[in-house]
Amino acid sequence: MKLKSLLIASAMMLAPASVMAADLTIGFSQIGSESGWRAAETTVTKQEAEKRGIDLKFADAQQKQENQIKALRSFIAQGVDAILLAPVVATGWDEVLEEAKEAEIPVMLLDRTVDAPEDLYMTAVTSDLVHEGKVAGDWLQDEMAGADCSIVELQGTTGSSPAIDRKKGFEEGISDASNLKIIRSQTGDFTRSQGKVVMESFLKAEGGANICALYAHNDDMAVGAIQAIKEAGLKPGEDIKIVSIDSVPDIHLAMASGEANATIELTPNMAGPALDALEAYLADGTVPPKWIQTESKLYTLKDDNQAIYELKKDLGY
Amino acid sequence: MVHGFQATLRRIAPQLIILAVVLLLNFLVFPDFFKIEFQNDRLFGNLVDVFNRGAPTALLCIGMTLVIATKGIDLSVGAVMAIAGATAADLVVSGYGWGTALIGAISVGLMCGLWNGVLVAFLRIQPIVATLVLMVAGRGIAQLITEGTILTFLNEGLIHLGAGTVLGIPTPILIWIGLGAIVTLGVRRTALGMLVEAIGINEASSRVAGINSRVLLVSVYLVSGFCAAIAGVIVAADIKGADANNAGLWLELDAILAVVIGGNSLLGGRFSITASLIGALIIQSVNSVILLSGLPPEFNLVIKALIIIAILVIQSPTVKHALYILRASAESEALEPARAAQLTPPKETAQ
Numbered sequence: 001m002k003l004k005s006l007l008i009a010s011a012m013m014l015a016p017a018s019v020m021a022a023d024l025t026i027g028f029s030q031i032g033s034e035s036g037w038r039a040a041e042t043t044v045t046k047q048e049a050e051k052r053g054i055d056l057k058f059a060d061a062q063q064k065q066e067n068q069i070k071a072l073r074s075f076i077a078q079g080v081d082a083i084l085l086a087p088v089v090a091t092g093w094d095e096v097l098e099e100a101k102e103a104e105i106p107v108m109l110l111d112r113t114v115d116a117p118e119d120l121y122m123t124a125v126t127s128d129l130v131h132e133g134k135v136a137g138d139w140l141q142d143e144m145a146g147a148d149c150s151i152v153e154l155q156g157t158t159g160s161s162p163a164i165d166r167k168k169g170f171e172e173g174i175s176d177a178s179n180l181k182i183i184r185s186q187t188g189d190f191t192r193s194q195g196k197v198v199m200e201s202f203l204k205a206e207g208g209a210n211i212c213a214l215y216a217h218n219d220d221m222a223v224g225a226i227q228a229i230k231e232a233g234l235k236p237g238e239d240i241k242i243v244s245i246d247s248v249p250d251i252h253l254a255m256a257s258g259e260a261n262a263t264i265e266l267t268p269n270m271a272g273p274a275l276d277a278l279e280a281y282l283a284d285g286t287v288p289p290k291w292i293q294t295e296s297k298l299y300t301l302k303d304d305n306q307a308i309y310e311l312k313k314d315l316g317y
Numbered sequence: 318m319v320h321g322f323q324a325t326l327r328r329i330a331p332q333l334i335i336l337a338v339v340l341l342l343n344f345l346v347f348p349d350f351f352k353i354e355f356q357n358d359r360l361f362g363n364l365v366d367v368f369n370r371g372a373p374t375a376l377l378c379i380g381m382t383l384v385i386a387t388k389g390i391d392l393s394v395g396a397v398m399a400i401a402g403a404t405a406a407d408l409v410v411s412g413y414g415w416g417t418a419l420i421g422a423i424s425v426g427l428m429c430g431l432w433n434g435v436l437v438a439f440l441r442i443q444p445i446v447a448t449l450v451l452m453v454a455g456r457g458i459a460q461l462i463t464e465g466t467i468l469t470f471l472n473e474g475l476i477h478l479g480a481g482t483v484l485g486i487p488t489p490i491l492i493w494i495g496l497g498a499i500v501t502l503g504v505r506r507t508a509l510g511m512l513v514e515a516i517g518i519n520e521a522s523s524r525v526a527g528i529n530s531r532v533l534l535v536s537v538y539l540v541s542g543f544c545a546a547i548a549g550v551i552v553a554a555d556i557k558g559a560d561a562n563n564a565g566l567w568l569e570l571d572a573i574l575a576v577v578i579g580g581n582s583l584l585g586g587r588f589s590i591t592a593s594l595i596g597a598l599i600i601q602s603v604n605s606v607i608l609l610s611g612l613p614p615e616f617n618l619v620i621k622a623l624i625i626i627a628i629l630v631i632q633s634p635t636v637k638h639a640l641y642i643l644r645a646s647a648e649s650e651a652l653e654p655a656r657a658a659q660l661t662p663p664k665e666t667a668q
Contacts, residue, residue, distance in 0.1 A: 033465045034562065158614045187614035191563040192467065192556040197370055201608035204363050205347060220467070224556055231480065233357035250469060317466060 024282075025055040027075030028084040028271075032063045036248060037268060039316035041111065045084065045271035052275060065089055069096045076103045082278050084271060085121075086110040097121060108278060110270040113291075122281070123288040125274045127266050129165030130172070132296045133217075135264045136243045137173015137180075139298055140213055143241060143261070146179055149212040152202045153185040154195055154225060156217040163187070166217045166245060183211075188221040195221030199228035208234045216244035219251035219263055226259050237261055247299055249312040256305040265297040268315065325591065332579055332595040335628055339602040340364075342624075347609040359482040363605060365490075371601030372489035373398070373565065375594050376548040377572035378579070379493075379500050380541030382593040385576050387537055388517045388585030389437060389444035394545040394572060396455025397429045398565030401546035402553030403462035406470050415474030423546045429455070430542020434535030452569065459561035469558040479554025489551045493594075496547065500540065501590045510588075513537060517585025575600055578628055599628070 026049065033039045042058070049056035057080065059071035065088050075083050076099055083100060085107055087093060097120035100107050109124035140151070153170070156163030167185075174180040184202050188195040195216060202211065208229070216222035222244035229236040236242055236259045244251060247265035254260040277288035299308065343350045343363065353362035377394045384391045401422040408418040429451055436447035462468075470476075481488045504510035515523035516530050524530045545565075553559045573583075578596035581588045603624050607617050630636060 033460075036466050039465050155614055158617065184611055185613065186608060186611075187617065189563070192558065192560055193552060193563065196556060198608060200366055200370075201363075201605070204349075204366070205609050205611065220560075227480065227556065231357070231359070232361070250467070 024052075024081045025057065025078075026082045026084060026275075026278075027057045027059065027071070027078070027080040029059045029061060029068045029071040029075070029086065031061055031068075031086050031088045033060070034063060036317035037246065037266065040268035040312075041086070041270060043316045044268045045110075048269065048271045048275055052279070054275070061088060063088055065092060069093075072096045072100065072107075076100055076105060079103070080105060081282075083107045084110055084274060086270075087112050087114050090115045094120065106278065106281065108274040110274060118290050123274065123277055123290055123292055125270045125277075125292045125294060127294045127296060129162050130169035131293070132245050132264050132266065133166035133169020133171075134173040135169075135296050135298050136166075136215060136245060136262070137170040137175075139173075139262050139264075139300070140215070140241070140243055141174055141177045141180060144177075144179060144213075146177075148179045149241075150181055150183045150206070150210055151213045151215055152199075152206070152211050153182050154188040154198060154214065154216040154221040155185060156187065156190045156221075158187045160190075162190075163217055170215055182215075188216070188224070190218050190220060192220045192224035195224030196228045197224075199225035200232070203228060203232045203234075208232050208239065211240055213241040213243070216242070219244045219246040219248045222260060222263075223250050223254060226254055230259075235259075247297070247308075247312075248317050249309050249315075250317075252299070252305040252309040252312065255299070255301060255303075256309060258301065262298060262300045265295075265299065267294050267297070270294060325589070328580075328589050329592045329595060331632060332592045332599065335578070335631070336595055336599050336602065339599055339606065339624065340367075342606050343602060343609060346606060346611075350609070355485060358485065359487065360485050363609070365487065367598060367601045367605050368490045369487040370604070371597050372493045373548040373552055373568060374571045374575055374600060375493040375597040376496065376544045376551070377541075377568060378575040378593040378597050379497050379590055380537070380544035381569075381572045381576050382579070382581060382588050382590045383500075383504070383513055383537040384444070384541050385573070385581055385583060386513050386517045386585055386588035387534055388520070389534070389537070390448065390573065390583070391433060391538065391541045392445065392448040392569050393429060393433060393451035393455055394541060394548075395565035395567060395569040396452050396459070397426055397542055397545035398549030398552060398568065399459035399559075399561050400429065400455050400462070401426045401549030402559040402564045403459040403468065403561050405475060405550045406468040406553055406559035407462050409470045409472040409475050410468060415472050415478070418472070418475055419478070419550060422550045423543060426542040426544075426546020426549070427539055428542070429545070430539040431535065433542070434538035437538065438531040438534035456561060459559075459564070463559050463561045465561070467558045467560045471557065475550070476554050476557055479551045480557070489555075492547060492551065496544065497590060497594050504590070509533075514586055514588065517588075571600055572597075574625070578625075578632070580632060 028045055030042050046056060061067035068088060072083060083105055093114045093116045097107060097116055101120055106122040108122055111126055113124045113126060155167060183206060186198050188198045214225055216225060222242055226236040229240055234240060242260040243262040245264045247263045251260055251263045273292050280286040281288060350363045353360055353364060381391055404425045405418040405422040408421045409415060433448050433451060436442045437444050478488055483491055512528050512533055515528055516533055520530050549565060552564050575596035576593045578599055579589060579592035581593060603621055607620050
């Protein structure tokens with residue numbers, strides 16, 4: 001408590017000096033570029049900083065925590081105004097976060113959280129995985145409007161938190177609809193090729209005509225499944241409704257040609273809300289909540305998917 | 318010739334029996350398993366899927382069998398698949414035809430094989446270490462080519478290699494059976510196979526006997542790289558995109574497992590490509606059981622582990638010997654005691 005008030009007090013003193021946002025220097029420690037989404041997050045973060053006239057110092061950790069800790073220490077040594085951190089793992093951050101705190105540099109977490117006392121960071125900007133699944137379930141319930149529907153589910157990597165939470169959320173979303181039933185659920189490891197392989201087996205095990213909808217924990221598996229459905233002589237999007245999560249460019253391309261029906265965005269813009277919170281804090285000391293939830297936006301065939309595809313494809317997905 | 322065929326049949330009999338049992342398991346969990354239809358201009362059925370989805374592992378284990386026969390191992394094949402797929406995708410995206418893309422991918426695969434071969438044959442680095450280099454670095458190279466994204470393409474010719482059909486049969490099936498046959502004939506109709514086995518059994522003495530072991534060692538890694546490149550192209554073509562992160566991930570382990578299930582010794586020596594290919598089909602059939610069973614995915618690895626353990630235990634020398642003793646004692650009760658004493662163990666056709 002004492003530390004917190006101290007932090008606020010020191011921020012108050014800092015406030016006059018940082019009225020000019022253009023003078024801000026912010027360090028960003030990114031995990032690496034293990035997925036297209038990660039690359040897009042990096043691109044968007046750089047764009048968001050540029051838009052605000054912030055000098056962004058970028059460090060790619062190549063999936064290694066020690067690199068991230070090194071980057072954080074160098075940011076502290078350089079005396080940056082704030083640090084954005086996308087932590088590769090949840091544990092082992094206490095020490096370096098203490099150092100940042102002693103140097104009075106606020107740390108904002110992007111996309112993932114850490115197992116450290118809450119007072120060691122200012123806020124965490126993440127999506128709500130359970131909520132994403134629920135949006136997908138709600139959408140399907142509305143779409144079917146009471147008609148009976150047998151659903152097959154392509155899960156993410158078994159045991160991973162997105163797979164667990166997106167499954168849970170979807171089940172919550174359809175729990176009050178007795179007409180919707182998950183008949184088969186298997187992991188597709190978040191990859192296109194496994195998505196295709198597992199969908200092939202679903203189509204044969206249940207018969208294509210008996211499957212009314214597909215829910216995939218990510219778009220890549222849905223893209224693979226679309227090919228399997230086509231090869232089985234069915235029309236994806238019509239014969240089998242498809243809803244998935246992430247909103248990567250290729251699913252919008254599929255939606256533009258009516259081969260997929262809906263996707264829920266896992267926004268790569270985690271930095272925007274973080275920087276907004278930081279600017280508000282520096283301007284008048286508004287302490288942001290410990291968790292800022294990003295919007296899980298639903299895209300359907302009503303949107304101009306071709307335009308979204310064009311917009312997204314250069315983000316590095 | 319007839320004798321040779323009989324010998325081959327006797328060699329692969331255990332693998333064929335295991336395959337039959339696993340296919341029967343499939344039939345039990347899903348009665349329509351053996352149903353094959355002709356729909357949408359292609360053969361359509363679970364059995365077709367086993368042959369089609371087993372293609373990458375089958376292709377890898379052709380090269381892997383030869384490498385293992387020389388007492389080596391090639392851990393890099395999964396990564397080489399990713400590089401080859403990325404190369405092919407990159408070439409068609411840059412506007413080249415599918416033929417060029419295929420040749421490009423194969424060249425890259427051969428280059429990777431050459432690298433491994435030189436490390437093993439000339440620098441005398443242990444194969445597991447030498448190929449580990451490319452296993453780790455290869456995926457990075459593939460990511461450099463795709464720039465970290467899934468590089469999608471729409472080139473019909475290239476897609477045909479992975480997702481197309483010839484006379485209704487999925488192309489990958491034809492490719493792996495064709496390549497398997499060519500390599501098998503190539504090593505068995507010539508002395509090459511025997512020379513490879515000689516290196517695996519005792520490299521020093523085979524060199525003294527006049528075998529150019531270095532050239533042969535490099536060659537088997539070249540074949541392995543070639544097979545991995547074809548597998549990589551098929552996997553990329555199948556999903557119309559090169560996924561550098563996931564293409565061929567952990568597939569080197571499946572290929573090694575297929576070779577082992579095929580009854581080939583990791584210590585080198587005698588080998589059978591046909592048995593390895595059946596091993597690859599066994600693995601894919603196990604995957605098929607898991608998918609068709611409809612059990613939650615948490616059970617996938619447990620089921621796979623149990624079936625694989627059962628297969629390997631049945632194949633272990635101790636169990637084989639126990640089975641032989643059982644059979645022999647059963648027979649000896651029916652025979653004269655004097656003749657039973659004369660029974661000698663049959664010659665092992667292969668390890």
